[in-house]
Amino acid sequence: MAQLITLDEAEKLDVDEVHDLYRTYINKSQVRLMTSFGFGQELVDHAEGAYVHTRDGRRILDFTGGVGVLNHGHNHPRIVAARKRFQEQRRMEVHKTYFSPYLAALGHNLAAVLPGDLNRSFLPNSGAEAVEGAVKMAYKYHGGKRKRILRADISFHGKLLGSGGLTGSTQNHFDFPTIPGIGTFAYGDLESVRRALAEARDANGRSDVYALLIEPFSASTIRWCSEEFLRGLRELCTAEDIILIFDEIYTGWGKTGSMFHFTRYEGLVPDVVTTSKSFGGGKSSISAFVAREPVFRKVYDNMTDAMMQSTSTTYYGFGEETATAIEAISVAVEDDYPARARAIEDVLRPGLERIQKTYPDLIADVRGSGALFGVFLAGGPKILDLVGKLPAGGLAKDPLIRTKIITAAVIDTLYRKHDVYSYYTLNGRSPLVVSPPLVAGADEVERFLDALDATLSEGMSRLLARFMKERVSSLW
Secondary structure, three states: OOOOOOHHHHHOOOHHHHHHHHHHHHHHHHHHHHHHOOOOOOOEEEEEEOEEEEOOOOEEEEOOHHHHOOOOOEOOHHHHHHHHHHHHOOOOOOOOOOOOHHHHHHHHHHHHHOOOOEEEEEOOOOHHHHHHHHHHHHHHHOOOOOOEEEEEOOOOOOOOHHHHHOOOOOOOOOOOOOOOOEEEEOOOOHHHHHHHHHHOEOOOOOEOEEEEEEOOEEOOOOEEOOHHHHHHHHHHHHHOOOEEEEEOOOOOOOOOOOOOHHHHOOOOOOOEEEEOHHHHOOOOOOOEEEEEHHHHHHHHOOOOOHHHHHOOOOOOOOHHHHHHHHHHHHHHHHOOHHHHHHHHHHHHHHHHHHHHHHOOOOEEEEEEEOOEEEEEEOOHHHHHHHHOOOOOOHHHHOOOHHHHHHHHHHHHHHHHHHOEEOEEOOOOOOOEEEOOOOOOOHHHHHHHHHHHHHHHHOOHHHHHHHHHHHOHHHHO
16 A cells, blocks of 8 residues: 555645645646746745735735635634534534534524525535525426526636536636526626526417526626616516526625625515635635525425435535534624625725726726725736737637736736735636735735735836746746
């Protein structure tokens, strides 16, 4: 038997050894890609709050927000204490034939936070699983008689076969097999939805659509639906008995300034809402889809189907995960995370707008809400010509490669020269995403703004030339 690497030995691996193991056992191209774009050159020693501490002694301000996972920041003391308590008490909450007090309490708490009769919860592991569980519920609601589902053209709902097909963004560039009957409408365009619904009627004028899936705030493109659009969807879906699903996997738990983005609109209630990411407090891999009472009763409230959904995953009701989520919700409510996001916006928005005015040739647009903003960078003709000299093939075939490299050059300088960690999305126009954890204060926001200002003051030509020479050239 081959020699195993022990936990002690794993914790002592240096970055070169980790890269070698990734190349051999994980993905060689992943190492090449991430290191070429400035990431993955160091290993983390520990993290706390809004900061990451690397093994070589750097203290990095983390403005990625864990790509939606870290509303509570790194290692929130209450989250860590909840998990430690569970372990020290030697709790056994794995087997599904034992009822879990944690699962019961978490279901209650979700219903207490969400509006209307969104009170029936199902708890898989990931956001993509939550989306697929919600779609499965919608399909079964109609007894399999309806065959079509609608999603937006810029949507991002996951990367599994089902959720990947429901993702309309450029992030899914391969034509995987997926669930049948997926139709598309233009994000935020109610007339486009009406046209899609009209095309999905049978000869008798009856709708063949069983569900409509939408992100009220699209975190991957930094776009959001108007109140008029969302209420219009609710009216259309109610009129045609279509299950309306809101995907709040990224934007839940206060990120954009309300507990969920849609809850800022009083009386607006979808049939199902999905959540994940910061739902687990930055420590637990857990998600949920929460359904309205009438939808649940029609689908699963019978002896035949009662176990079909609740036992759909081995880890359903896994106590340590549900205990963590209970504490994560309590922190978000008691510390008023929506208010924290709005306080961040009060500093962040005017700061970003000031920087945009200072560098109008470099920043095409700034937009966002709460603690989730996008900075859309532009480089000018000369910069774009330089990027256009890249050899053909590989990443050069990406139509957004110029924008991505320009944005990555800024991110690289923020990280290497200013100890600020940020990222960009692969969807839409690939903005630089400003997504601080909700435990960040005004001082951290000002530090980010100062770093961005100092980075852009170098000029895009210099930033890009250095980045191309040191990073991107190794990809070709």
